[in-house]
Amino acid sequence: MAQVTLNKVVKKFDQTEAVRGIDLDIADQEFVVLVGPSGCGKSTTLRMIAGLEETTAGEIMIGGQIVNDLPPKDRDIAMVFQNYALYPHMTVFENMSFGLRLKKFPKAEIKQRVERAARILDITELLERRPRQLSGGQRQRVAMGRAIVRNPKVFLFDEPLSNLDAKLRVQMRTEIKKVHQQVRTTTVYVTHDQVEAMTLADRVVVMNGGRIEQIGTPHELYHAPKTRFVAGFIGSPTMNFIPCRLVEVTGALGVQLAEGLTLPVPSERDPAYRPYAGRALVLGIRPEHITETRAYAAGAEFAMSVDVVEPMGMETIVYFMVDGTEVCARVTPEAALAPGKRMRFLADMRHMHLIDPQSERVIDVPGATRVHGTARVPAA
Amino acid sequence: MSETIPRRLVTPTPAETSGALKGSLYRLSRRRSTTAFLFALPLLSVVGGLIVYPALYAIYLSLLNRTQTKFIGFGNYAFLFTRDTFWAVVEQSCIFALTAVILKALVGIVTAHLVNNLPAKGQRKWRGMLLIPWVIPLSLSTLGWFWLLDPTYSAFNWLFAQIAGPRIPWLSEPNWARFCTILVNVWYGAPFFLIMYLAALKSVPEQLYEAAAIDGASAWQKFLHITLPMMRNVIAITVLFSLIVTFANYDIVRVLTSGGPRNTTHIFATWAFQLGIASGDIPLGASVSLFMFPILGVSAIFILRGVRRRGREV
Numbered sequence A: 001m002a003q004v005t006l007n008k009v010v011k012k013f014d015q016t017e018a019v020r021g022i023d024l025d026i027a028d029q030e031f032v033v034l035v036g037p038s039g040c041g042k043s044t045t046l047r048m049i050a051g052l053e054e055t056t057a058g059e060i061m062i063g064g065q066i067v068n069d070l071p072p073k074d075r076d077i078a079m080v081f082q083n084y085a086l087y088p089h090m091t092v093f094e095n096m097s098f099g100l101r102l103k104k105f106p107k108a109e110i111k112q113r114v115e116r117a118a119r120i121l122d123i124t125e126l127l128e129r130r131p132r133q134l135s136g137g138q139r140q141r142v143a144m145g146r147a148i149v150r151n152p153k154v155f156l157f158d159e160p161l162s163n164l165d166a167k168l169r170v171q172m173r174t175e176i177k178k179v180h181q182q183v184r185t186t187t188v189y190v191t192h193d194q195v196e197a198m199t200l201a202d203r204v205v206v207m208n209g210g211r212i213e214q215i216g217t218p219h220e221l222y223h224a225p226k227t228r229f230v231a232g233f234i235g236s237p238t239m240n241f242i243p244c245r246l247v248e249v250t251g252a253l254g255v256q257l258a259e260g261l262t263l264p265v266p267s268e269r270d271p272a273y274r275p276y277a278g279r280a281l282v283l284g285i286r287p288e289h290i291t292e293t294r295a296y297a298a299g300a301e302f303a304m305s306v307d308v309v310e311p312m313g314m315e316t317i318v319y320f321m322v323d324g325t326e327v328c329a330r331v332t333p334e335a336a337l338a339p340g341k342r343m344r345f346l347a348d349m350r351h352m353h354l355i356d357p358q359s360e361r362v363i364d365v366p367g368a369t370r371v372h373g374t375a376r377v378p379a380a
Numbered sequence B: 001m002s003e004t005i006p007r008r009l010v011t012p013t014p015a016e017t018s019g020a021l022k023g024s025l026y027r028l029s030r031r032r033s034t035t036a037f038l039f040a041l042p043l044l045s046v047v048g049g050l051i052v053y054p055a056l057y058a059i060y061l062s063l064l065n066r067t068q069t070k071f072i073g074f075g076n077y078a079f080l081f082t083r084d085t086f087w088a089v090v091e092q093s094c095i096f097a098l099t100a101v102i103l104k105a106l107v108g109i110v111t112a113h114l115v116n117n118l119p120a121k122g123q124r125k126w127r128g129m130l131l132i133p134w135v136i137p138l139s140l141s142t143l144g145w146f147w148l149l150d151p152t153y154s155a156f157n158w159l160f161a162q163i164a165g166p167r168i169p170w171l172s173e174p175n176w177a178r179f180c181t182i183l184v185n186v187w188y189g190a191p192f193f194l195i196m197y198l199a200a201l202k203s204v205p206e207q208l209y210e211a212a213a214i215d216g217a218s219a220w221q222k223f224l225h226i227t228l229p230m231m232r233n234v235i236a237i238t239v240l241f242s243l244i245v246t247f248a249n250y251d252i253v254r255v256l257t258s259g260g261p262r263n264t265t266h267i268f269a270t271w272a273f274q275l276g277i278a279s280g281d282i283p284l285g286a287s288v289s290l291f292m293f294p295i296l297g298v299s300a301i302f303i304l305r306g307v308r309r310r311g312r313e314v
Helices: A044-051 A090-103 A107-121 A138-150 A164-185 A193-198 A219-225 A228-233 A267-276 B024-030 B032-060 B077-083 B084-116 B118-132 B138-149 B155-162 B176-200 B205-217 B218-247 B251-256 B269-277 B282-290 B291-312
Strands: A003-013 A016-026 A031-035 A057-061 A079-080 A155-156 A186-189 A203-208 A209-218 A240-249 A252-258 A262-264 A280-285 A288-293 A300-311 A315-323 A325-329 A342-348 A351-354
Touching: A003 A044, A003 B291, A016 A057, A016 A186, A016 A209, A031 A193, A044 A057, A044 A079, A044 A155, A044 A186, A044 A203, A044 B291, A079 A138, A090 A107, A090 A138, A090 B176, A090 B205, A107 A138, A107 A164, A138 A164, A138 A342, A155 A240, A164 A325, A186 A193, A186 B155, A193 B024, A203 A228, A209 A219, A209 A228, A228 A240, A228 A280, A228 A351, A240 A325, A252 A280, A262 A300, A315 A342, A315 B282, A351 B024, B032 B282, B077 B282, B077 B291, B084 B118, B084 B176, B084 B218, B084 B269, B138 B155, B155 B291, B176 B218, B176 B251, B205 B218, B218 B291, B251 B269, B282 B291
Parallel strands: A031 A186, A031 A203, A079 A155, A155 A186, A288 A325
Antiparallel strands: A003 A016, A003 A057, A203 A209, A240 A252, A240 A280, A252 A262, A280 A351, A288 A342, A300 A315, A300 A342, A315 A325
């Protein structure tokens, strides 16, 4: 049980900088997910915490102790690899007990610990098998078992689900969450899948180009992204980004998307946006906040001709063009019109974001996360 | 089998289309197994002509008397069992082959590790240089060694003399002579192990070592618990292969010592040559050479059985 602290951590491979100065505080028992596109430095960061890569600069602390110069075996961590990295010549039991046997634990305790972990993961009947005789999901369980038996300070997961098929991935995701709720070990989890990040994490760290874009609860990242990158990375289908101009119409602010299409800005956002009046900005709004007109919902109504229709079953994705930009809306299946037809849409502007195209940052609106519901509080 | 295979595998020849040849010979020629057999025929004839026939002929010869005029059954074998030199050759062959193979394997695994840990840039150069002993024709390089170890002009003894060391009777004292034949064999054969082990080392996934490092394994424990088990099959096969080649070695002993002093360095092949060709008792030479067969056969069965079993495990 321990907290993990990264202090201005830098990693350079020859000339390229993979990680460019990262500060991160992970609380004891917290489940933190590092997420980002490939090459963003998330795996490198994890491997530095594990001690498999040396840090070029900065310091890493586990449980209050600086571990920069400690080899992996002395850091008291356990890691689950993307391709499981099970020892193919050992049985499941031997795989799971390898670390304990190296540390010369008494036989009885090894047996007891392995059996306990096997019970948690439901792999008791597989203990005598070899990795080759297991399915992908079972191997993943064994790899987690190998981590659990050691009872380490920190669990590290390096894209553990990317080798599984979609159905199994969802199942194992729940499994990992369940295990964490039982074992309560500080966990750092790396993935490129934003759904995994959102569902598993107490806090998500979004990385891009070797830097941290934003750290926050899944709720914060979804409702109050700080940069255009985070806004676009989290959520599927991705947020619409529409070039616009912030204009003043008879005292109130409005977002002018095209000639004759101006959507009003909610009055509570007025103070935050007022300094940007008259400037060219980018409107960010999620597809679920553009719907068909609904009698019970307020918002800005406008009409557009439908471009493409994608029925998904419980909802239908409708695309239309605004001044050369494709915009995506999520409507109920009955409301969707055929392509070419003119359809009336409703934009819920309480969920709008304005992005400064120069800095790529979302203009800060105090209290934006509390639009609907309350923010999830990190467990700790 | 052939019934389930699509019948049309080749475009019909003019002879087929004309329907001139519709007999059983034609059907036979269209079977896939027939084609495979025809393709394998050149190799089969080489194996038959150069291996099977000489082996059978050697067995036949070993059952004749010295002048090859009379069938004497197992007389030659019975005679060999009564000869001290024969038992000395058996002993020397085993010592030579086992020591040389074990040393080659050790040298190979150590150098493979060293080369594997070199920076990638210079690695190819080192690998190439270390392979040189293996690519020089063995009888020529052994001749080079002969000059280094020569009783009168030995370069090693000259070097030792510079530092007031002793003069060593490299090839004229039995144990030193045995040592020298093994030394040259190790020098010649270790690169084969090096290249096989290097390939095997590179095929062990890096993540296993990372997982082991996190599990708390030291460098030696990684070698013991990851590298060795992952390489078991390669080690078994190279050892078997090398055991066969080393056991059947001829060049080194022939060039370096000719079996001397006093037959103490003779191994099966050189002694068989000595008896059969040099002394003119071809049936006796054939009987000696046939002794290699059961010894190698038994060790091959044991090692390959281990390989198959592990093949199922991993």
